[in-house]
Amino acid sequence: MSGPRLYGLMAEFEDPTALVDAARRAREEGFTKLDAYSPYPIEALTEALDIHDRKLPAVVLGGGIVGGLAGYALCYWCTVIEYPMNVGGKPFHSVPAFIVPTFETTILFAAFAAVLGMLALNGLPMPYHPVFNAPRFALASRDRFFLCIEAKDPKFDHDETSAFLMKLSPRVVMDVEE
Amino acid sequence: MADGTPTQAVEKPATPPGAILRPGYDFATLTDKLAAIALSRRTPKAWFFGAAVGFLLTMVLLASITAIVFKGVGLFGVNVPVGWGFDILNFVWWIGIGHAGTLISAILLLLRQPWRNSINRFAEAMTIFAVSCAGLYPLLHTGRPWLDYWLMPYPNTMGMWPNFRSPLVWDVFAVSTYATVSLLFWYVGMIPDLATLRDRAKKLWAKILYGALAMGWRGSARHWQRYETASLLLAGLATPLVISVHTVVSFDFAAGVVPGWHATIFPPYFVAGAIYAGFAMVLTLAIPLRKIYGLEDFITLKHLDNMAKITLATSLIVAYGYGVEAFMAYYSSNVYERYMIWNRMHGPYHYMYWALIFCNVIAPQALWFRKFRRNIPALFCMAMIVNVGMWLERYVIIVVSLSRDFLPSSWGMYHSTRFDWSMFLGTIGLFLALLFLFIRILPMISIFEMRAILPEAKVLEAEE
Numbered sequence: 001m002s003g004p005r006l007y008g009l010m011a012e013f014e015d016p017t018a019l020v021d022a023a024r025r026a027r028e029e030g031f032t033k034l035d036a037y038s039p040y041p042i043e044a045l046t047e048a049l050d051i052h053d054r055k056l057p058a059v060v061l062g063g064g065i066v067g068g069l070a071g072y073a074l075c076y077w078c079t080v081i082e083y084p085m086n087v088g089g090k091p092f093h094s095v096p097a098f099i100v101p102t103f104e105t106t107i108l109f110a111a112f113a114a115v116l117g118m119l120a121l122n123g124l125p126m127p128y129h130p131v132f133n134a135p136r137f138a139l140a141s142r143d144r145f146f147l148c149i150e151a152k153d154p155k156f157d158h159d160e161t162s163a164f165l166m167k168l169s170p171r172v173v174m175d176v177e178e
Numbered sequence: 179m180a181d182g183t184p185t186q187a188v189e190k191p192a193t194p195p196g197a198i199l200r201p202g203y204d205f206a207t208l209t210d211k212l213a214a215i216a217l218s219r220r221t222p223k224a225w226f227f228g229a230a231v232g233f234l235l236t237m238v239l240l241a242s243i244t245a246i247v248f249k250g251v252g253l254f255g256v257n258v259p260v261g262w263g264f265d266i267l268n269f270v271w272w273i274g275i276g277h278a279g280t281l282i283s284a285i286l287l288l289l290r291q292p293w294r295n296s297i298n299r300f301a302e303a304m305t306i307f308a309v310s311c312a313g314l315y316p317l318l319h320t321g322r323p324w325l326d327y328w329l330m331p332y333p334n335t336m337g338m339w340p341n342f343r344s345p346l347v348w349d350v351f352a353v354s355t356y357a358t359v360s361l362l363f364w365y366v367g368m369i370p371d372l373a374t375l376r377d378r379a380k381k382l383w384a385k386i387l388y389g390a391l392a393m394g395w396r397g398s399a400r401h402w403q404r405y406e407t408a409s410l411l412l413a414g415l416a417t418p419l420v421i422s423v424h425t426v427v428s429f430d431f432a433a434g435v436v437p438g439w440h441a442t443i444f445p446p447y448f449v450a451g452a453i454y455a456g457f458a459m460v461l462t463l464a465i466p467l468r469k470i471y472g473l474e475d476f477i478t479l480k481h482l483d484n485m486a487k488i489t490l491a492t493s494l495i496v497a498y499g500y501g502v503e504a505f506m507a508y509y510s511s512n513v514y515e516r517y518m519i520w521n522r523m524h525g526p527y528h529y530m531y532w533a534l535i536f537c538n539v540i541a542p543q544a545l546w547f548r549k550f551r552r553n554i555p556a557l558f559c560m561a562m563i564v565n566v567g568m569w570l571e572r573y574v575i576i577v578v579s580l581s582r583d584f585l586p587s588s589w590g591m592y593h594s595t596r597f598d599w600s601m602f603l604g605t606i607g608l609f610l611a612l613l614f615l616f617i618r619i620l621p622m623i624s625i626f627e628m629r630a631i632l633p634e635a636k637v638l639e640a641e642e
Binding site for chain 2: 035036038040041044074075079085087094100101105111112115117118125127137143
């Protein structure tokens, strides 16, 4: 085994404006394999990195539809097919009464789809990730903003990319090992 | 600071009257101060006092549950004709309290009210703990709690299935969904803060605990985008859910024929009552907590003022509900309905009814005055009055309605027993114990959402 491979180059910024600006310029420069890290969600950063992920709403919609169908099917199957019981002369297929459990299962399944879908699409839980190797990365959950250009980017070249990042006036540029 | 002690910030300006955050914080000082609450080794003395009370009363709860499981629900004061007493009353009371947590975390998120950011986390925790307390009552009230899994639909050798036309089955679905979704919402909301605690923790066990719970969160922009989408979608799902839960709870009554229960006003009136009770409970908790932990910088007078306003608004809706109940009884010309309201006002429990009117209709009118809303001891007293008032409301609806229904020959009085009271005190203990555990080990104020409302969090337009 040779030494640890390079995962990418990471630049540290002190404020969100610098990070958004850096992300935009890195994209304009032609980098595609890059990610930014911030201690709170920044809407402008999503735009700067051109992140368009529309999968999650579809997953949640799917969860809701499955939940609704499953809930109604449960009520129908139990009350009409498997265990028909005359309660106060009400019809076996009591649509209004079935709405309530159906509604609840719709919400339940959609909520699970939202949470599990978000985690799955984000690849979490992920106990190990190379970016944690960056010496000051713990500050990404406190007060610092990071931009990482990954080594697998076709335009990546250690010295040139490093020089490019230095032009963005970061606090520091570090190597991140795999 | 890295060791978890609060950073001594330089002299900060005082909080202006309308501010939701004291000026002078930056990302670092805010993070350090809020993370230190969970990470610091120094625990305020008041915490030990509160936790001790909570654990002591939890022991009372465990003893009561043991007695009830051994001897049966005959230990409760329920009997013919009042078959639903403290157990169902306290169930409805606790469930209602939980609703404010969801309202603050979901509805105010959708309405883009940034002031919610400092109170949503512990309000959500309050929801979960209140629902836990609420759930105990019907589970024990079934009489054979070891068979409570019969409430769920599952294939069994008896070949039996729940009756989906019964509001009590709806309740099982509504409350269990509510508990699950609240837990999911709460946990997902905490992930970025757990990552902060993981990165700030010094002790190995804390790093492992928070690291495992944070699931490797690293604050990536791609993650944040999906995270924000998930939060908004969960808020959109939780909003109709919270309204449905108390609606279904009100169906437990409204679908029955007992005079005083069989009313179409019940769903909206119950939901408003739930929010009213819940905000009072948030105030009851927030006022001491901000004092104990010195959180006046984050939970400002503006927060208390806003919550007091919502309490006032919902008290007016609840008052309207009382009015409609009386009017419908009169307008129906139905002798039983008319007697029901007469009985509430002049019957053997009339003092309960008038105490409830005082607590929920008359006393909250003081909240019209800004001076009152910003007087912390007065506001705390008002919150306690509301807590009592909502408990009385459920007493009047449940016990008083059942005690005198159609046939005078079947009338009877309700007498609570010491087990009713020990269960009630016990659930208050469980609630306090869980709450104090929570504020000790988990971030009770959402750190990342507080960062987002700092002035320096704004991205300035690039000069072009």
